[in-house]
Amino acid sequence: MIEIPPFLPFLIGAVLFPFLKWRRLREGLLLLIPLLVLWQLPQFPHGSFWKVRFLEYELTLLQVDKLSLVFGYIFSIMAFIGFLYGLHVRRAGEQMAALLYVGSSLGVTFAGDLFTLFLFWELMAASSVFLIWYRGDRKALWAGFRYILFHVFGGCALLAGIVLHYLQVGSLQVGPLPHHGVASSLILLGFLVNAAVPPLHPWLPDAYPEGTITGSVFLTAYTTKSAVYILARTFAGMELLMWAGAVMALYGVIFAMMEDDLRRLLAYHIVSQVGYMVCGVGIGGAMGVNGAVAHAFCHILYKALLFMGAGAVIYVTGRRTFSQLANISLWRAMPLTLILYLIGGFSISGVPLFNGFVSKSMIIAASVLKEEPLVEILLVLASVGTFYSTTLKLPYLTWFGRGKKKVRVGEPRLNMLLGMGVAALLCILLGVWPKPLYDALPFPVHYKPYTPDHIVGTMGLLLGTVIAFRILLPEIRPHQTITLDFDWFYRKLGRGLLVLSSAHFTEWERRVQERISSWVVSLSAASENPFSFFLPRQKAEEMRTHLRRNLLSLGPLFGLLFLFFYTLFFLWLS
């Protein structure tokens, strides 16, 4: 059997897509490609394939082991769910961007060398930005620009790090990197940008809520999780990551709790959940890395489900913030969406029998085993905040608005419900029966999530949160605001700097420009008619005005000047 690199079907699909004219064929292609990849993945033998010589380097396009396979599985499952949810989208460009985005993330996952990795890394940023831009409004346009600039910055750091690393070590192999020196720091910086570790995270809550309803579902899954994958492969067991992840988990939750926009709230929870994974990678060892990978797997499913639910509300009502939704009551109109959303909510909160319970607890257990009490407390607190804000507050403010106003909306389209249904089913399935997931993890698992003390403890934690929510219910109101975050530094301070510099520099620049252009004009006037110097003042001025309008005469002038100096040069040489 020939191993087809998993990114290839997606890239070919993206190229073919616009040429397919029949709607059914297009839809079939979108659903078939992920299934094809998913069917092929379990048959891959471990090892390196598709070695290509490029210049003097050997690139490995396909490197398979357990760690890359488990990410390959979830990335292709997620592609199926995402395309099912977005099956009704008619814009070929948007679907192509999604295909390229998924394909390039799979390329990152199976890359055997750092150059291939970098190539797909950049393709990932360049294709995903279109999922934001296709929303088509001004906010999306600017958010997209900020998104791509941030990723270009990360990409540059990564490339610089890779080049330095190659010069030092002489190898491009993707593998554990000892952290010392500039090279590995730059590589780490590139990875941390995509993992959205504060203060490098503002691109995520800035851009994800501005994407298209279907595009954002893809965005939630790939960029951050491929960063978690590569961190697990290269920097596992690095203590810095453990602390960064633990702080990040709580940081995301705190900011989510202040948010008014549905999808921005959920985007901050991505920061928080990726914090758990980064922390797990930082703790390292079999338990830490297993936990991080398992959590990435489960997270992709429930976070997509949450984004699909919030997206469905926006799709149906056209409203995107709690304050806009406050005066309508949706639960009668969209009960199915509510139930499916709540399944995602229970999963992210780690309620027993849902998939978050079997993965998140692994990371917390790893922190306990490593005897880091502070890390454990931070992670458990983040878990409390997550349950409060995604599963209690968001549904309460979204579906149970106070208003008596009749709304003529219903459930979203069938394919959207089906996409959510598949994700919900998998969330429950893995929660009830985690064995297939545990078997796929990179290290053997000796962990049992369902012990009586663990279940009782978790239920206590969750019920305590519900009671706090119930007591403080009068305090929980939508507030029509935005929240400042680290993006303030480039959105406000940066703009201030620009104004400050332009106010002074533009004036100076204008003067220089004026002086030079007046020289040019008089020179060109002289070249057109050398006697213009001797013409009456009025006449010469007329001629210059004419020249200013018709700068074509500059061409012959420069031509003549060039020939003149060229001849001088030639004479001097000979």
Added chain:
Amino acid sequence: MKRALVVLLYLSFASVLFLDLFFPNHHAYFLWHRIPGYEGLLGLGGCAGMIYLTHLLGEKLLHRREDYYD
């Protein structure tokens, strides 16, 4: 109906705290793992604390009008 739900909530919380006495943490590594019902108290206190903290943080420091960046 609504009252019944609230009563049920408090009852189940109490029963979980009670059950916690019989299922102490297997791996009580840190001091607080030995406190009976520690998770329930953390959920209650932690959630309330975070709600107050975020309200304060938002009102005093971080919330701005929606057109702040325009």
